[in-house]
Amino acid sequence: MRSVGVFCLAALCLVSTCHGKVETDEGVLVVTKDNFDSVIQDNEYVLLEFYAPWCGHCKALAPEYAKAAKKLEEAKSSIKLGKVDATVETQLAEKHGVRGYPTLKFYRKGSPIEYTGGRQVDDIVNWLNKKTGPAAKDLPTVDEAKEFIEAHNVAIVGFFKDVDSEAAKIFLEVGHIVDDHVFGITSSDEVLKEYEVEDGKIVLFKKFDEGKAVHDGEISVKDVQNFITVNALPLAVEFNQDTAQKIFSGDIKSHLLIFLSKDAGHYEKYIDGIQEPAKKYRGKVLFVTIDCDESDHERILEFFGLKKDEVPAMRLIMLEHDMAKYKPDNPEISAENIMEFVTAFVEGKLKRHLLTQDLPEDWDKSPVKVLVGTNFHEVAHDKEKDVLVEFYAPWCGHCQQLAPIYEQLGEKYKDNDKLVIAKMDATANELEDVRVTSFPTLTLYKKETNQAVEYNGERTLDGLSKFIETGGEYGQAAEEAQEEDEDDDVPRKDEL
Numbered sequence: 001m002r003s004v005g006v007f008c009l010a011a012l013c014l015v016s017t018c019h020g021k022v023e024t025d026e027g028v029l030v031v032t033k034d035n036f037d038s039v040i041q042d043n044e045y046v047l048l049e050f051y052a053p054w055c056g057h058c059k060a061l062a063p064e065y066a067k068a069a070k071k072l073e074e075a076k077s078s079i080k081l082g083k084v085d086a087t088v089e090t091q092l093a094e095k096h097g098v099r100g101y102p103t104l105k106f107y108r109k110g111s112p113i114e115y116t117g118g119r120q121v122d123d124i125v126n127w128l129n130k131k132t133g134p135a136a137k138d139l140p141t142v143d144e145a146k147e148f149i150e151a152h153n154v155a156i157v158g159f160f161k162d163v164d165s166e167a168a169k170i171f172l173e174v175g176h177i178v179d180d181h182v183f184g185i186t187s188s189d190e191v192l193k194e195y196e197v198e199d200g201k202i203v204l205f206k207k208f209d210e211g212k213a214v215h216d217g218e219i220s221v222k223d224v225q226n227f228i229t230v231n232a233l234p235l236a237v238e239f240n241q242d243t244a245q246k247i248f249s250g251d252i253k254s255h256l257l258i259f260l261s262k263d264a265g266h267y268e269k270y271i272d273g274i275q276e277p278a279k280k281y282r283g284k285v286l287f288v289t290i291d292c293d294e295s296d297h298e299r300i301l302e303f304f305g306l307k308k309d310e311v312p313a314m315r316l317i318m319l320e321h322d323m324a325k326y327k328p329d330n331p332e333i334s335a336e337n338i339m340e341f342v343t344a345f346v347e348g349k350l351k352r353h354l355l356t357q358d359l360p361e362d363w364d365k366s367p368v369k370v371l372v373g374t375n376f377h378e379v380a381h382d383k384e385k386d387v388l389v390e391f392y393a394p395w396c397g398h399c400q401q402l403a404p405i406y407e408q409l410g411e412k413y414k415d416n417d418k419l420v421i422a423k424m425d426a427t428a429n430e431l432e433d434v435r436v437t438s439f440p441t442l443t444l445y446k447k448e449t450n451q452a453v454e455y456n457g458e459r460t461l462d463g464l465s466k467f468i469e470t471g472g473e474y475g476q477a478a479e480e481a482q483e484e485d486e487d488d489d490v491p492r493k494d495e496l
Contacts, residue, residue: 021035022035022038022039025066025083026066026069026070027066027069027070027073027081028065028066028069028081028082028083029046029080029081029082029083030082031048031082031083031084031089032084032088032092033089033092036084036092039080039082040107040110041110043078043080043107044078044108044109045078045079045080045106045108045109045128045131045132046079046080046081046082046106047080047081047082047104047106047107047115047128048081048082048083048104048105048106049065049081049082049084049104050083050084050086050092050093050096050098050101050102050103050104050105051083051084051085051086051101051102052085052086052087052101053085053087054087055101055102060119061102061119064120064121064124065081065083065124067121068121068124068125069081071121071125072125072128077128077129078132079128079129079132081124086098086101086103106128106131108131108132113131115127116179117179117180118180118242118245118246119241119242120242122152122153123180126152126179126180126181126182127179127180129182130175130178130179130182131179135172135175135176135183136158136171136172136183136184136185137182137183137184137185138184138185138186139157139185139188139191140186140187141188141190141191142188142190142191145157145184145186145191145194145195148182148184149184149205152181152182152205153206153207154181154204154205154206154207154232155181155182155184155204155205155206156175156178156181156182156183156184156202156203156204156205156228157183157184157185157186157195157203157205158171158172158183158184158185158186158201158202159186159191159192159195159197159198159199159200159201159202160186160187160199161189161199162187163185163187165200167200167219168185170219170220170221170224171183171185171202171224172185173221174221174224174225174228177221177225178225178228181228181232197214201215201216202214202215202219202224202227203215204227204228204231204232206232208234209234209235213227213231215227226251226283229250229251229252230252230282230283231282233246233247233250233286235274235275236258236271236275236278236287236288236289237289238288238290238291239257239288239289239290239297240291240294241296247288248319250286252283252284252285253319253320254286254316254317254345255285255286255287255288255316255317255319256285256286256287256288256315256316256338256341256342257288257300257304257314257315257317258274258288258290258312258313258314259290259292259301259304259306259310259311259312259313259314260289260290260291260292260311260312261291261292261293261308261311262291262293263293264311266311266312266333267289267291270312273333273334273335273338274287274289274333274335274338275335276335276339277335277338277339280339281342281346284346285316285342285345285346292308303427304325304355305355305428310331312331312333313331313333314328314338314341315327315353316341316342316345316350324352325352325353325354325355325430326345326350326351326352326353327353352432354373354430354432355373355428355429355430356372356373356374356428356429357372357373357425357428357429358372359372359374359375360372366410367407367411367413367414367421368406368407368409368410368421368422368423369421369422369423370423370424371389371422371423371424371429372424372428373429373431376424376429376431376434377431379420380422380445380450381445381450382420382447383447383448383449383450384447385417385419385447386419386420386444386445386446386447386468386471387419387420387422387444387445387447388409388419388420388421388422388442388444388445388464389422389423389424389442389443389444389445390406390422390423390424390440390441390442391423391424391434391439391440391441391442391443392423392424392425392426392439393425393426393427393439393440394425395427396439396440398439398440399439399440401459402440402459405459405460405461405464406421406423406464408461409421409461409464409465412461412465413468418447419468426439426441434452440459441454442454442455442459442464442467443455444468444471444472446471453472453476455467455472455475456475456476457475457476463475
């Protein structure tokens, strides 16, 4: 099976089981086809992980999953954590719709729902407690409030003398919606006095940055959710497998990405300078640090056209505008320069940065012409010629398979002076008016009109020839068949 998620779960140790008997591994139930039914029927709540031992990116979760099981056990929770080796229990995996690793399903009184929480111990426990308990924990005393706040990295507390008020009801509704943080509620005068909070306020307590944030706006579901989204992440968020989903699925779509090297001491040197501009633009621009020493982050550097010897560096990106990128004139990572760069971005004064390679001197010497950002429009929009362009990525397996066929295509039509066969590395060259979302993308630019027609047929010499000779008509009806027959692991440009 291919993984359909961004990250995998850890390959955990196998434990032998007897028929129907449930054994544990570090507090996690080892589930097989023989004991599956009894595990689900005998326990009101079960989080079950379907995994593969060979899943390379899974190792980080193994201790977190075990810690979560231990934490729930210590709290005398009725929630159990289990795991299924899907490479051994193939019938179970197929029966329960497992199509990739990891797949986590939460069984509540026998009924499964997909797990949508995080991968850290607190994320797992918080999500499970939310699915099995009240939206917010009652905090009647100062000691209970202190214990609750101290136990969590982020804790949201509503201070309402009247817990039946409309504002309190909205707070509890948000508590039901937000799965990855814990909520508490109190009506105690002593607790309000201890934390010096006015009646009707919502406070987000956190063990980083300024320690807490007080909600001062309108108490509506949308406004409170936004307050939590903005304040529950650090001013400068480090990009890793635990924060990636929160970073890219959040409401803030403009990100300042700061590329650093932990090995070179960049975090100690530059993090303090990031704080002031990050605080000023909190809620508008998300500040994200990326450790370029991590091998998993090489693709991100490539996406921005950066090399490791150019680090430290920074780029702005707008997720809602085709991943539009912005590059500073001054590369210095200082509070003053960051503030100037982000301010110009927010005020709409920056011009989009488009990657382009240098034009090779021999770009037009071979049957397949080489296009880059600077010569693309001149060639592709030549009204005297039809121009077929392959937008490719050097690392794309599908592109590599197509390469010899595409060369044959160029050779076949090399003497046709009304047709150009061309290719462009779309990872190193960007165009403001062309959006490439997957590789390879084959587009015919028709002469006279420059109309762009994308090819969806079979990637064969015969199929591509028919596409050209029918003026882009052939290959359109084949789209549905292409999607069904072809490997569904098609590389996408927007997968960082």
